[in-house]
Amino acid sequence: MAAPKNHLTGAAIFPLKTLFVDITVGTTGAVTSAAGYGVTAVTRTSTGLYNIVLDQAYVKLVEVAVTPVASTLDGLAFSVKAEDVDDSSDPEVDLFVFDPAAGTVVDPNSGTILKVKIVVQDTVL
Secondary structure (H helix, E strand, C coil): CCCCECCCCCCECCCEEEEEEEEEECHHHCEEEEEEECEEEEEEEECCEEEEEECCCCCEEEEEEEEEECCCCCCCEEEEEEEECCCCCCCEEEEEEEECCCCEECCCCCCCEEEEEEEEECCCC
């Protein structure tokens, strides 16, 4: 079945797919567990930087949203540093955690759970 077409541009329209992962953070920002859908691995690559590997390549990244679950309010912000969701050998998203008040990249407090939602354009109908 062919992908539906945009009636103005004629470009293919691919459906959206929502992936998610709950990342539990331990001491020094280490990933102690990561479970969800559409994500095969999560690693902390440096202070406040997490690499999220997707289960397959996708057409494009649409949205990333992070909801921290923590026992104390920490005022952290989250940003996508880089993404390569269409790489067939290594589809991934790199996520920065930073403290806007200090202007620095930081690790979340130990025990924090980062609920990450990733919306992509899928390659299949």
